Every structure is written in structure tokens, then in C-alpha cells.
Amino acid sequence: MQGKTLFMERLISRTRDWQCRFPALSASSQIPDSMSHGRQIVAATTSSTGVRCVFFSNHGSVLDFSATWDELERAKTWWYFVRRWNFWVVSTEAELRALRIAEDEPVLGVALNVATGECGDTLRFFxxxxxxxxRARGFIDVIAAGKPPVAANSHAGSPMTEAA
Known part of the structure; x- marks a missing residue:
């Protein structure tokens, strides 16, 4: 199955309640000095069988997507693009490593050291x-105050990956 087709068939468009609950995550892709450096944010949890991702789209929508690692392997061109293009927020460094494209090519993201439970448990995923x-609001508050963000030039493997 093609990656884009897999994504479109599996995505769940979340309600405006999610946009209202997470405004800084939704706005980060529009702010160059944000936590994501203007990239679309994807919050993700991984397990031995797959991944769950919540995309905070640069168009304002919140899209929830889950797939197995086998499905993503078959959709690898699309999955490669998704991992490289977005800014990833995960619970642990191990999850950030699980999203890597190659050992020497980490994804851009941050590990917040938060317990989330299983991929499908929405309440714990919150x-x-x-x-x-x-974390995203902290960056936006600093920008609004006219001060440079603490980790504005950071990337994966640097201060951006420390605990929140």
C-alpha cells in the first residue's frame, strides 16, 4: 500500500477541542523560533508493533494516525519523508531512536521523559x-517577551532532547 494512501485511510481528524487544548503545538509550525523551528509538530509513541502519531498540521488540523512497523516498511518512501520533514515529540530517547531513518541520521525532535502507556491509550497519550x-508554550512565551529562545539553534542529540 502506498504511504499516502495508508495515511489517508487510517487518519482520524480530531475535533476543534484538540486544537483548543493544544494551541501552541498547532501554532508552532507558523513560528520560526518555536520549539519546532517552524516545522510541523508530530507527537508520537512507539511500541514493539508500531507507532501512533498525532500531527499538528500547518493547516490547523490535528490528525491522529497509527500503523504497524511492517506497514510503514512497505510505505517507506512516504515514511522516510514524514520522519525527515516534521519535528517529533516523544516520551523517551529510545522512541526518538526508533524513529531514526539510519543510525547516523537522527530525526529532529525532543524526548520529554513522560510516561504515556500503550500507543492506543488516548487518555495516557494526553x-x-x-x-x-x-514546552511549546514556553518557547512562545519567551518569543513574545522579546527574548531569544534558550535552544533556538538546537537539533536532535543536543539540548532539545533533554527532559522537559
């Missing part, structure tokens, strides 16, 4: 989303 929202 722990990651709430922590990511707090």
Missing part, C-alpha cells in the same frame, strides 16, 4: 501532549 504543549 500526558505526552500536555507536556509538549507546556
Amino acid at each position: 500526558a505526552l501532549l500536555d507536556a509538549a504543549e507546556r
Whole structure:
């Protein structure tokens, strides 16, 4: 199955309640000095069988997507692009490593050290989303105050990956 088709068939468009609950994550792709450096944010949890991703689209929508690693392997061109293009927020460094394209090519993201539970548990997944929202708001608050962000030039493997 083609990656884009897999994504379109599996995505769940979340309600405006999600946009209202996570405004900084939704706005980050529009702000160059944000936590994501203007990239679209994807919050993700991984397991031995697959991944769950919540995309905070640069068009304002919130899209929830899950797939197995086998499905993503078959959709590898699309999955490669998704991992490279977005800014990833995950619970642990191990999850950030699981998203890597190659050992020497990490994805851009941050590990917040938040317990999230299983990929399918939305209520526990909110722990990651709430922590990511707090972190994203911190960047936006600093920008609004006219001060440079603390980790504005950071990338994966640098201060951006430290605990929130």
C-alpha cells in the first residue's frame, strides 16, 4: 500500500477541542523560533508493533494516525519523508531512536521523559501532549517577551532532547 494512501485511510481528524487544548503545538509550525523551528509538530509513541502519531498540521488540523512497523516498511518512501520533514515529540530517547531513518541520521525532535502507556491509550497519550504543549508554550512565551529562545539553534542529540 502506498504511504499516502495508508495515511489517508487510517487518519482520524480530531475535533476543534484538540486544537483548543493544544494551541501552541498547532501554532508552532507558523513560528520560526518555536520549539519546532517552524516545522510541523508530530507527537508520537512507539511500541514493539508500531507507532501512533498525532500531527499538528500547518493547516490547523490535528490528525491522529497509527500503523504497524511492517506497514510503514512497505510505505517507506512516504515514511522516510514524514520522519525527515516534521519535528517529533516523544516520551523517551529510545522512541526518538526508533524513529531514526539510519543510525547516523537522527530525526529532529525532543524526548520529554513522560510516561504515556500503550500507543492506543488516548487518555495516557494526553500526558505526552500536555507536556509538549507546556514546552511549546514556553518557547512562545519567551518569543513574545522579546527574548531569544534558550535552544533556538538546537537539533536532535543536543539540548532539545533533554527532559522537559
